[in-house]
Amino acid sequence: xxxxxxxxxxxxxxxxxxxxxxxxxxxxxxxxxxxxxxxxxxxxxxxxxxxxxxxxxxxxxxxxxxxxxxxxxxxxxxxxxxxxxxxxxxxxxxxxxxxxxxxxxxxxxxxxxxxxxxxxxxxxxxxxxxxxxxxxxxxxxxxxxxxxxxxxxxxxxxxxxxxxxxxxxxxxxxxxxxxxxxxxxxxxxxxxxxxxxxxxxxxxxxxxxxxxxxxxxxxxxxxxxxxxxxxxxxxxxxxxxxxxxxxxxxxxxxxxxxxxxxxxxxxxxxxxxxxxxxxxxxxxxxxxxxxxxxxxxxxxxxxxxxxxxxxxxxxxxxxxxxxxxxxxxxxxxxxxxxxxxxxxxxxxxxxxxxxxxxxxxxxxxxx
Amino acid sequence: xxxxxxxxxxxxxxxxxxxxxxxxxxxxxxxxxxxxxxxxxxxxxxxxxxxxxxxxxxxxxxxxxxxxxxxxxxxxxxxxxxxxxxxxxxxxxxxxxxxxxxxxxxxxxxxxxxxxxxxxxxxxxxxxxxxxxxxxxxxxxxxxxxxxxxxxxxxxxxxxxxxxxxxxxxxxxxxxxxxxxxxxxxxxxxxxxxxxxxxxxxxxxxxxxxxxxxxxxxxxxxxxxxxxxxxxxxxxxxxxxxxxxxxxxxxxxxxxxxxxxxxxxxxxxxxxxxxxxxxxxxxxxxxxxxxxxxxxxxxxxxxxxxxxxxxxxxxxxxxxxxxxxxxxxxxxxxxxxxxxxxxxxxxxxxxxxxxxxxxxxxxxxxxxxxxxxxxxxxxxxxxxxxxxxxxxxxxxxxxxxxxxxxxxxxxxxxxxxxxxxxxxxxxxxxxxxxxxxxxxxxxxxxxxxxxxxxxxxxxxxxxxxxxxxxxxxxxxxxxxxxx
Numbered sequence: 001x002x003x004x005x006x007x008x009x010x011x012x013x014x015x016x017x018x019x020x021x022x023x024x025x026x027x028x029x030x031x032x033x034x035x036x037x038x039x040x041x042x043x044x045x046x047x048x049x050x051x052x053x054x055x056x057x058x059x060x061x062x063x064x065x066x067x068x069x070x071x072x073x074x075x076x077x078x079x080x081x082x083x084x085x086x087x088x089x090x091x092x093x094x095x096x097x098x099x100x101x102x103x104x105x106x107x108x109x110x111x112x113x114x115x116x117x118x119x120x121x122x123x124x125x126x127x128x129x130x131x132x133x134x135x136x137x138x139x140x141x142x143x144x145x146x147x148x149x150x151x152x153x154x155x156x157x158x159x160x161x162x163x164x165x166x167x168x169x170x171x172x173x174x175x176x177x178x179x180x181x182x183x184x185x186x187x188x189x190x191x192x193x194x195x196x197x198x199x200x201x202x203x204x205x206x207x208x209x210x211x212x213x214x215x216x217x218x219x220x221x222x223x224x225x226x227x228x229x230x231x232x233x234x235x236x237x238x239x240x241x242x243x244x245x246x247x248x249x250x251x252x253x254x255x256x257x258x259x260x261x262x263x264x265x266x267x268x269x270x271x272x273x274x275x276x277x278x279x280x281x282x283x284x285x286x287x288x289x290x291x292x293x294x295x296x297x298x299x300x301x302x303x304x305x306x307x308x309x310x311x312x313x314x315x316x317x318x319x320x321x322x323x324x325x326x327x328x329x330x331x332x333x334x335x336x337x338x339x340x341x342x343x344x345x346x347x348x349x350x351x352x353x354x355x356x357x358x359x360x361x362x363x364x365x366x367x
Numbered sequence: 368x369x370x371x372x373x374x375x376x377x378x379x380x381x382x383x384x385x386x387x388x389x390x391x392x393x394x395x396x397x398x399x400x401x402x403x404x405x406x407x408x409x410x411x412x413x414x415x416x417x418x419x420x421x422x423x424x425x426x427x428x429x430x431x432x433x434x435x436x437x438x439x440x441x442x443x444x445x446x447x448x449x450x451x452x453x454x455x456x457x458x459x460x461x462x463x464x465x466x467x468x469x470x471x472x473x474x475x476x477x478x479x480x481x482x483x484x485x486x487x488x489x490x491x492x493x494x495x496x497x498x499x500x501x502x503x504x505x506x507x508x509x510x511x512x513x514x515x516x517x518x519x520x521x522x523x524x525x526x527x528x529x530x531x532x533x534x535x536x537x538x539x540x541x542x543x544x545x546x547x548x549x550x551x552x553x554x555x556x557x558x559x560x561x562x563x564x565x566x567x568x569x570x571x572x573x574x575x576x577x578x579x580x581x582x583x584x585x586x587x588x589x590x591x592x593x594x595x596x597x598x599x600x601x602x603x604x605x606x607x608x609x610x611x612x613x614x615x616x617x618x619x620x621x622x623x624x625x626x627x628x629x630x631x632x633x634x635x636x637x638x639x640x641x642x643x644x645x646x647x648x649x650x651x652x653x654x655x656x657x658x659x660x661x662x663x664x665x666x667x668x669x670x671x672x673x674x675x676x677x678x679x680x681x682x683x684x685x686x687x688x689x690x691x692x693x694x695x696x697x698x699x700x701x702x703x704x705x706x707x708x709x710x711x712x713x714x715x716x717x718x719x720x721x722x723x724x725x726x727x728x729x730x731x732x733x734x735x736x737x738x739x740x741x742x743x744x745x746x747x748x749x750x751x752x753x754x755x756x757x758x759x760x761x762x763x764x765x766x767x768x769x770x771x772x773x774x775x776x777x778x779x780x781x782x783x784x785x786x787x788x789x790x791x792x793x794x795x796x797x798x799x800x801x802x803x804x805x806x807x808x809x810x811x812x813x814x815x816x817x818x819x820x821x822x823x824x825x826x827x828x829x830x831x832x833x834x835x836x837x838x839x840x841x842x843x844x845x846x847x848x849x850x
Binding site: 301 | 524
């Protein structure tokens with residue numbers, strides 16, 4: 001199959017009607033498998049390091065019967081290997097991880113075109129964040145794509161703004177961070193006019209905002225239909241907040257109930273995102289659209305853990321076609337009836353004794 | 368089954384709040400009740416320990432104290448003693464380590480606290496141990512005496528059994544009042560040791576206490592820190608620096624951080640006869656406590672051009688690890704530990720695709736992994752839990768630049784090399800920051816009286832009071848017999 005065929009197939013698959021939008025009832029297993037296995041064959045043929053990896057694991061397109069048989073590539077491999085079916089220099093866009101670990105080496109995802117990424121993002125976003133309306137007044141608490149051309153989140157939020165924002169929407173940022181005065185004036189305006197408002201940003205962007213509101217003694221009661229969107233956790237960029245504490249503060253600060261505070265779980269190593277149905281209860285259950293599926297495995301054996309037990313998440317994202325579709329994350333999770341509960345990076349990084357673990361070593365060695 | 372942790376002189380069980388920690392699987396569930404003291408209780412206990420250590424411990428001679436510790440250790444070495452039996456039965460459940468490994472480990476470790484060892488331990492730091500009992504003449508003139516703190520606070524971490532004993536014994540030897548905080552990962556052994564001490568020497572039963580609080584409970588921690596004269600803390604750099612911020616500036620703070628250790632194997636140890644034994648010893652260092660110790664190896668640097676190549680040595684080591692797995696199976700891993708181990712293993716596997724000088728031995732079902740690198744490679748931590756890397760070098764001296772960036776993090780190096788090489792290399796390693804050199808196979812069993820992380824473990828705890836010559840001379844002029 002050529003790249004064009006793949007793209008065509010995927011765009012059709014993403015656009016296909018899916019009667020029941022929730023995870024359990026996504027495209028039938030058979031339809032998903034068919035695309036996943038074709039994609040596996042394509043990547044196996046065109047992506048040499050991935051082929052080596054698959055052979056090493058004893059998994060080839062000839063033996064794979066289901067998407068579950070496709071070997072999951074650990075996300076660290078994105079730092080060590082050039083994983084791309086097209087020549088990397090032909091990529092229209094390269095998204096990179098933030099590079100905070102592993103000595104600053106950044107994982108790269110090469111995209112020969114963003115058409116599939118964009119189709120995946122817009123359909124998923126509609127389904128999970130905008131099921132009830134086409135557009136909304138939006139404020140974005142994250143830099144633009146121009147400032148961060150290698151950030152998949154910057155691109156994601158630009159798409160959100162372009163496809164789902166009204167003309168009154170925009171970035172609430174200035175050179176030194178959040179444009180507080182402009183943002184607070186806009187929120188006042190929304191509150192007075194009764195027009196629903198959506199605030200979107202990295203989770204860590206909200207922490208200084210909440211601090212600033214506290215300092216100024218401000219809180220808002222945004223109109224019904226307003227919603228919040230956060231993603232990515234705190235990653236040492238801001239002070240760490242517990243999930244309950246975080247959503248309580250969002251709810252109190254903006255008058256948006258916790259069930260309207262949506263958290264998106266995405267990664268540079270994916271082209272599709274997971275969402276929850278609000279955060280009334282944490283940790284929430286995450287699910288994704290019909291072209292992504294997840295397993296919960298024991299990372300050492302690669303086998304599924306029994307239903308309901310904690311393991312590490314593997315995602316098979318058909319939209320991530322040029323790189324590898326099936327990745328092994330470092331995130332712990334538990335499978336549920338309608339998705340998975342994301343538990344974040346499993347602890348254990350610190351040894352039980354006085355031996356030094358990799359993460360601490362890197363931190364200490366950099367200091 | 369419920370077991371109570373801690374040792375709380377002056378408090379009955381009913382007066383204290385207890386929290387339950389759960390250990391073990393469905394087949395052997397274990398509840399450990401840990402004490403949660405109020406600020407007032409903590410303060411009262413500190414006062415009790417302070418007074419008792421002044422009235423009782425500080426009036427004993429160093430040799431009397433050594434006798435007491437020796438009697439307590441003798442009981443714990445006696446496999447029929449109820450506390451020893453409890454340790455053998457319960458510690459494997461709490462820590463997950465293999466029962467036989469714990470039994471051998473306890474004996475090997477406790478042996479280093481018998482009377483002769485304690486005597487050696489003391490003279491390591493005090494040329495004349497009587498300085499702990501009375502003013503002693505000094506070479507420079509005058510007299511000096513060493514005083515232990517009234518309250519020495521220990522904040523222990525981790526689950527390697529018995530580690531708190533070493534720190535508590537150090538405190539007793541300098542006649543300190545001791546209050547130790549046990550970690551949630553292994554909250555029991557320190558309390559049992561305190562209990563045994565109080566049984567063999569009831570007169571000092573109030574001179575020490577073993578407490579607990581939940582990690583991060585800064586209020587509880589501060590209540591004790593402000594009562595302390597010296598604070599000894601173990602743990603990761605993050606928690607150590609958090610504790611440091613709360614220790615009053617006038618209180619001495621001694622921090623023992625996490626460390627990285629490694630091995631160095633000369634080609635002299637790699638002939639066809641010796642290589643198998645070297646690999647056996649090396650594997651033993653990896654297997655003991657599943658690399659959780661600061662002295663556990665993460666890498667073995669192995670010389671090229673021996674009869675056995677570094678690559679073959681990696682195979683030997685893999686074979687030994689597989690054999691040990693049958694004898695001392697690795698403990699069950701948490702999902703986080705499995706993730707870390709998998710991350711390390713996948714990382715090595717992926718690097719091996721890009722280079723024919725790298726390899727990984729052991730499949731997904733193995734409880735161990737050996738990575739092999741025939742290339743320039745820095746020291747780096749393993750994925751723990753029986754993951755080890757063999758790095759080939761032309762000469763052992765080539766190791767030095769590979770470890771240089773990590774000076775503050777180094778501890779033990781296990782060396783298999785002929786004498787001339789041993790001493791030459793040791794000098795370079797000492798300069799690079801290494802503080803302990805042992806034989807391969809002995810990395811995880813430091814000898815009695817070792818200088819943990821290069822420090823004087825007893826000397827660091829005391830203050831010296833000196834009577835200068837001028838005072839002596841001036842006193843003479845005031846003596847009733849003065850002319």
